[in-house]
Amino acid sequence: MKKGKQTAKQIILQAKNTSVKFGAFFAVKDFSFMVREGELHFLIGPNGAGKTTFLDLVCGKTRESEGSLILKEKHDLSKLKEFEIVRKGVGRKFQAPSVFGNLTVWENLELSMKQDKRLSHILRAKPNQEKDAEIKEMLALIGLSEQKDEQARLLSHGQKQWLEMGMVMMQKPSLLMLDEPIAGMTEEEEEKTGELLLKMKEKCAIIVVEHDMEFVRKYSEKVTVMHEGQLLCEGTMDDIQGNERVMEVYLGRKGDTADASTPAARSVV
Amino acid sequence: MKSVVANYMISRKWLLLALVILLILLPFVLSDFRVNLLGRYLAFAILVIGLDLLWGYMGVLSLGHGIFFGLGAYIMGIHLKMEASSGGLPDFMMWSGMTELPWFWTVLQHPVIAILAGIIVPMIIAVILGFFTFRNRIQDVYFTILTQALVMVTVTLLISRQDVTGGTNGLTGFSTIFGFSLSDPATQRVIYYVTLGCLVIILLICSRLINSLFGKALIAIRDGENRLRFSGYDTSMFKVLVFTISAGIAGLAGMLFVMQVGIISPTQIGIIPSIEMILWVAIGGRGTLIGPVIGAILTNSAKTFFSESYPDIWLYFLGAVFVIVVIFLPGGLMSLGKKLKRRNSNEKGQTNSKADYSAS
Known part of the structure; x- marks a missing residue:
């Protein structure tokens, strides 16, 4: 039940001059970025701009070549293993829905919830009432109460995406990263996802990578534009739309940027 | 939906009970020779639970569990x-000109040490192997190939x-x-029941593991x-632990096996037996515990x-059975009952059984 205090919101993630280099290619180059408590922060940019690589960097899937990544002003993420980063409070939802298909929706949430996840503890874990209440609450939030005993592989694409968001939320992260959450969704599902985002940001800071500009316009507070691994500009959606360089990247030079960066980026994403 | 799942779990419990009662009673009607054969199959059945x-x-x-079994x-x-x-130099050692017992032969002379070593030594090897492979993210087919290679190494080393x-x-x-004399039918019966007891205990322990949060993980x-x-x-x-x-x-299965086979x-324990073990699991129905047990017993009886x-x-018969099961029953024998049930009832959502892990 933490509500962001109005004054001096805590910095959740601070990236300073981070670079990721694959061979001679910079997927992320000298990129600095900050997210504060309670923020719903969109990360946009053309294909191959380095958005997903940046998320990978934060959650430990790839490692930085340079720069620093600090969580909640105290944890240096570059020194931690993936699962340790998660335990420090970073949640990641992947682009393609990845849920545990042969477990029920309930079991998916049960496994994901915040608890001692060391092997020795999991071997002795017992179900309890508190856990149940928490899972029920999450089921209601993501709208899957009716499907709780269904195997996750039988869910629709949209439902899987919500389930995965729910799973990540069960970890009670302080930072949630979503990679194109509405890709492949119907308009109706998109709207539901948007509402879900607004509810979730009450509980944690969120970074969303998104391509759908209409969606970004509707829900964004703060937008960061990346281009060729670098920061292009940052601000509200109106600021972004007024920015000439953004226009250039998205419209004018769209053709050649895609040619230059897409194949390399695809291979690393 | 819950009731379908619950029913299925209950029927699996009854299946286990029926199987155990049958296996307890069989020695009373079978010849000593047959009981001995059945005992070997039970040793295999123990092995497939771990697999x-x-x-x-x-x-x-x-594809390398022949190593641990071995x-x-x-x-x-x-x-x-x-x-x-009786503590002296075994015949084959004399033939190859050895004059002194190797240290591990001397140590294994003690029955308690031998029994413990038969379980612990495979576990130690598995911890070391698992730690280095799983830590370094050697996965899927690469891991499988590695296990095959290790079987070859082991066999070559033994020879x-x-x-x-x-x-x-x-x-x-x-x-x-x-x-106790190994040729005495009474000794063999005792070994048979010890094997059955081990089977039931291992099965119960593993099904407890599976039904816990750990199993879901x-x-x-x-x-x-x-x-x-x-x-x-x-x-x-988690992977290192389960592998171990x-x-x-x-290892336990291997010990029980050798007591009954005498060689x-x-x-x-080579490549072919290591692959065959996997087939028993597939035929019985992977991800069901009791299925592979039935698979191991039935396949070996059929053989x-x-x-x-x-x-x-x-x-050819055996090959045909494998092909038929793989094509028509990808979920193994355990999915047979479910398949028939689904055919009989037109209810939707019958696919929702907890045990159906065959999809991925």
């Missing part, structure tokens, strides 16, 4: 051989160190076990290891039956 944890639930395919079998074999030569392992002939010519590793890792689990430690458990179970040689009745063409 099912590893492959059926966690999705890690090992370790258990050889350790017990050495002990029995020591008993037979080349003929002076201490008995080489291609393996170890045989046992006479007593813990002082195993299925989650199979369905999406990355997702689980990014949910805060150190998945490689399955190795210990295989252990490299061909019994014996066909090879006795149709000595010329029995391999």
